Amino acid sequence: MEQKSMDPQDDVPLVFVHRPPSFHFPFKDRLSTHFNLLDPLDSPDSTHFFLGSSVGVDHLDLSDCRRRGIAITNASFAFSEDVADLAVGLLIDVLRGISAADRFVRSGFWAKTGDYPLGFKLGGKRIGIVGLGNIGSQVAKRLEAFGCIISYTSRRKKPPSVPFAYYANIYDLAMNSDVLMVCCALTEETHHIVNKEVMAALGKEGVIINVGRGALIDEKEMVQFLVRGEIGGVGLDVFENEPDVPKELFQLDNAVLSPHSAVVTPECFDALEELILFNLKAFFSHEPLRSLIEFE
Amino acid sequence: MEQKSMDPQDDVPLVFVHRPPSFHFPFKDRLSTHFNLLDPLDSPDSTHFFLGSSVGVDHLDLSDCRRRGIAITNASFAFSEDVADLAVGLLIDVLRGISAADRFVRSGFWAKTGDYPLGFKLGGKRIGIVGLGNIGSQVAKRLEAFGCIISYTSRRKKPPSVPFAYYANIYDLAMNSDVLMVCCALTEETHHIVNKEVMAALGKEGVIINVGRGALIDEKEMVQFLVRGEIGGVGLDVFENEPDVPKELFQLDNAVLSPHSAVVTPECFDALEELILFNLKAFFSHEPLRSLIEFE
Incomplete structure (x- = not known):
């Protein structure tokens, strides 16, 4: 202005x-x-x-x-709580398979084939927050109540009043996390900040939630990691070429797809x-x- | 034993x-x-x-x-955190339409028809917990971190160290809640504890989450309330005649259906x-x- x-x-x-x-x-x-x-x-x-x-x-x-x-x-002041709500909802959905299990029930498979596969507990999971601004802080506050262990990377280390472990780069954060919560702004520096090295560091049971911008993740690589089973799951509110979503994701039960509706x-x-x-x-x-x- | x-x-x-x-x-x-x-x-x-x-x-x-x-x-000591995780996941899903929006994206409608309908914020919602035992207490702990306002009904009022408003019966709780989280045991006294009077008291924007037992809710009445738009939505991990689920629910975007997988x-x-x-x-x-x- x-x-x-x-x-x-x-x-x-x-x-x-x-x-x-x-x-x-x-x-x-x-x-x-x-x-x-x-x-x-x-x-x-x-x-x-x-x-x-x-x-x-x-x-x-x-x-x-x-x-x-x-x-x-x-x-972000107005939006951060809503974005954090959705981010946590996407994480629970990926870990517990809520959307996939809902499809399973709606298609009549429960009565035909019996139990749905196991999900995963939130408590004890190591959550790595990428960008501890308004949104990331609200995500941290919510996930602490589930017994998650929070750490983060950010442009600078936060003051000592912030009780979470800090990693200077996203690669080290991914090495020490079960889940990456991508909550940062898209800038030249953060474009494709989640690249294939970061996904490999996160590992094959690792989960990525993105409520920032699609181009924070190298989407083509992410699709390949998912298809090959080299990461555990994703919850995405944003995509690189909205409203186009990579068709490979439509076949995967470990992907939860949200139409940029966080706010x-x-x-x-x-x-x-x-x-x-x-x-x-x-x-x-x-x-x-x-x-x-x-x-x- | x-x-x-x-x-x-x-x-x-x-x-x-x-x-x-x-x-x-x-x-x-x-x-x-x-x-x-x-x-x-x-x-x-x-x-x-x-x-x-x-x-x-x-x-x-x-x-x-x-x-x-x-x-x-x-x-319940072993299970309560997992059940509470799923209960909160179902609530976020119903309020924000995660499963329904995931279907919307997967079917290619995002690119064809544009934005998905509005969801609802968790913060400020009045949550009425039915049964503040191990599971209900874990649900309360999680939802407080989202800025929700917690009250409960239970066989007896909890000690003063429990900071939530107590209602002596579920009808008064429903009158004063936006959401009912059904977390109690199924006994003769609690069979169909969520009946049509309770659903009417909850009102047409009210949400019911059930992670207890199917027969805690009068399921036939609930289906009618949903079909007529007289309650806002449901998230159900349990049903009266598992694994059979009322077919009417399969058509509804404001129902999230989970195959008794809370634990x-x-x-x-x-x-x-x-x-x-x-x-x-x-x-x-x-x-x-x-x-x-x-x-x-």
């Missing part, structure tokens, strides 16, 4: 809305009582202010924003509305913003 | 094994180094001691056991083995037993 002088005919700040056409923007009416909204999807003519919403920042030119002094806030709850939209309204008011009143992206 | 005089020719205690044929009893070899095992599924001729394993006690004549002074221990993990079998070995040794040494069933 960048502050400029207001149109002299109008005291209400102008806000330029940038959104994907699929984002329905349910709280537009409420925002329009506080701001003059310019939404190019309504009328394609204006360039004043910028209002988008996302957890990820991979669609923004961060260095250009830094050079121009543009502040960026993201939606799609009404409670999340309410929290997002509050956050956007708060930040716009704060911006135009020269007050501190919430969920400000820190440039490296 | 009932202690009797030993066969004079043999110092090793005799243990009579009672198990369903489908229970594979993987630690038989280890037990047989400590005890003389009599398993009627090996050779159908003996009546000495009793070794079964289950969380539920609905297959035992409790009043007859009490009259004869027979001690009963159950497996089926290798870690759980290990814990069960430890518990059985501990209790048999304790019994024959006149030491206190773990997971002893208290008669009412």
Whole structure:
């Protein structure tokens, strides 16, 4: 967001809305009582202010924003609990085979073939969190209650108040984990951060959960590792070429596939509305913003 | 288990094994180094001691056991964490539609029809736990970490150290809950404890998770409530006539169906083995037993 002088005919700040056409923007009416909204999807003519919403920042030119002094806030404050809920749900699903067992029951196999194969306990599992930000921290909080053992990798080691073991790189984290929870932002540095060396280090019973962005994982390699039985399972909310999903995954019971829906709850939209309204008011009143992206 | 005089020719205690044929009893070899095992599924001729394993006690004549002074221990100590993991997994699945969304992705609908419908946040949901024993307590511990608000009903109010609101009956609990987690034992008193009045009290956005026994819920009524949209969703690990599941459920996206697999993990079998070995040794040494069933 960048502050400029207001149109002299109008005291209400102008806000330029940038959104994907699929984002329905349910709280537009409420925002329009506080701001003059310019939404190019309504009328394609204006360039004043910028209002988008996302957890990820991979669609923004961060260095250009830094050079121009543009502040960026993201939606992780509003979204992180919902994303963490789904991440934990995907993990339980992969370990206990919930979706696969549901297919087994629906297709009538329970009565025909007897018991469904064993699942795995959460307690005692070594969970490696890739990116201990808002989302990763919420994931850690939940999984501690299941008796999991948490460690993490992150750009920097967190302060001593964070009680989890730190690994300086994802390879060492994978070597010491049963599960990788991929919760970080997609940047040039994190593109394909889960590569074949990391998957080999995780091992054939290892599980990968991805609620970040598809391109954090080398998806082609991941499919091969799964097909060859060289990793134990995956729970994926994101894919490299959404909405296309590699067809090989459709045949696998140890893959749980979610259509990028980690943040799609009404409670999340309410929290997002509050956050956007708060930040716009704060911006135009020269007050501190919430969920400000820190440039490296 | 009932202690009797030993066969004079043999110092090793005799243990009579009672198990369903489908229970594979993987630690038989280890037990047989400590005890003389009599398993009627090996050779159908003996009546000495009793070794079964289950969380539920609905297959035992409790009043007859009490009259004869027979001690009963159950497996909830070994099983409760796994059952609680699955219970929470089923709840996240119902609220966030994980299994249904996985079907949506696998059938290729994501690319064809766009976004999957909204799910619901766990945080702030009022969770009513039916039976705050080993399993219910583990469920509460996990859901607190998601920001849920816990209350319960139970035969008696728990001591003040238990910080959750208590309701004396399930109807009042349902009136004040978004979700019922059914975790109690099946007895004469709890048969169909979730009846149509309770479902009506829970309301049309309410969710029921059952990891206890099928007959805790009036299943026919539940199916009608679901078909008419009068409750919001169900996650069921147990059914009234297993392995038969009401066919109407196969058509519903707001039902998650699990083939009575709450305890089926290798870690759980290990814990069960430890518990059985501990209790048999304790019994024959006149030491206190773990997971002893208290008669009412």
